[in-house]
Amino acid sequence: MQKVDFIIRADYLLTMDGGLDVIRDGAVAVTGKNITDAGTFADIAKKYSAEKILGGTNKVVFPGLINTHTHAAMVYLRGLADDLPLQEWLEKHIWPVEGKWLTSEFVDDAVGLACLEMLKAGVTTYADMYFYEDTAGKKLEKIGMRAVLGAGIIDFPSKYAQSADDYFKNAENLITNWKGSELVTPCVAPHATYTCGPDNYKRASALAEKHGVLLHTHLAETRFETGLCQQRFGKTPVEYLDGIGVLSERMFAAHCVWLTDRDIEILAKRNVGVCHCIESNLKLASGFSPVPKLLKAGVKVALGTDGAASNNDLSILGEMSTAAKVHKAVTEDPTVVDSKTALLMATRNGAEILSLGDKIGSLRPGKRADIVIADLAQPHLTPIYDVYSHITYCMRPSDIETVMVNGKIVVEGGKLTTMDEAEIMAKAKVWQGKIKG
Secondary structure, three states, X not given: OEEEEEEEEEEEEEOOOOOOOEEEEEEEEEEOOEEEEEEEHHHXXXXXXXXXXXXXXXXXXXXXXXXXXXXXXXXXXXXXXXXXXXXXXXHHHHHHHHHHHOOHHHHHHHHHHHHHHHHHOOEEEEEEEEOOHHHHHHHHHHHOOEEEEEEEEOOOOOOOOOOHHHHHHHXXXXXXXXXXXXXXXXXXXXXXXXXXXXXXXXXXXXXXXXXXOEEEEEEOOOHHHHHHHHHHHOOOHHHHHHHOOOXXXXXXXXXXXXXXXXXXXXXXXXXXEEEEOHHHHHHOOOOOOOHHHHHXXXXXXXXXXXXXXXXXXXXXXXHHHHHHHHHHHHHOOOOOOXXXXXXXXXXXXXXXXXXXXXXXXXXXXXXXXXXXEEXXXXXXXXXXXXXXXXXXXXXXXXXXXXXXXXXXXXXEOOEEOOOOHHHHHHHHHHHHHHHHO
């Protein structure tokens, strides 16, 4: 009998590997930060022993959910300005507040709240685009969450940087400080075609290439963005970025709503990953990303929440449910984005577009132990005929019981184990008072 740190047992084990089969009475063995084995409990129990067995009856186990696009610190701006078009929302409300309050301290405290919300909802990894990401990285180490942190780059001054050189210096420092970290992966994040000119996009791409890191951007999110790009350059945003040579498998792009068939061909050819943020797109009336077409073309599509200021939560379970239902209605085809596809987008696809597919996204021996245990003994999850269907259409963040990241239990009994929840919430109240004035 090989000694392991944990055996995690459940009525249903979804490894999200291979053919997405459901393992009944399944188990995962964990040693240190890695998964040692996964299979039926009977097989695992023959080979391994552990002092601590997690899970049990009325449980389902699946890989940690992955939020491939958010602005974590903007959780402090949740509900600040709702029911507005994107440009008005940004220019008249969000940017002025950020101009007044955005500091390293703001990001430190706000990221704590964002991580608390995500971890308790089963999200173990997120991809960010914001400022003061070094500060975010330090908070992630304390709280025990995994993230891809993108150093934001825009053409105009902010409290974070006064010039293009400042933005790129900060981005290079982020890469130097965090490359090789176990939990934090740095990347370069030019904001969008309407806030970054071609020179800064090319410079960002060159920096990412130099250091072997990813490039993250907003792309074709709104009709406004698409029209402005066509007016300035005579091309769609996808055609424009492809023309200046920045689209590649290194790029993962958020939104991708206003796409032509030619755009989809380009994204597929360049192996660009797409972060589908359907609830933000719905709330801002940005439109409907053609996800079924993207998937059919072979584009890797994952899920993102966008920031809590435009969603207004950070639940990937919510994104799964909304995406699966809305695309059926838009296409008038009830078979598109089925429940297995939705969970695949939330796990393995997310890991792959973040270039973390060798570490996370499925429960396979040798991968990191980023694992969720959810409680099925709930009225809204009863009876059970198809566990994938329940996770996509019925499960709520409150059903998440235990969350493990890198082999460490960070949520147990629905409570954060690594930091004081009450302190995190109290800091948010203090900032609320400052921002509200």
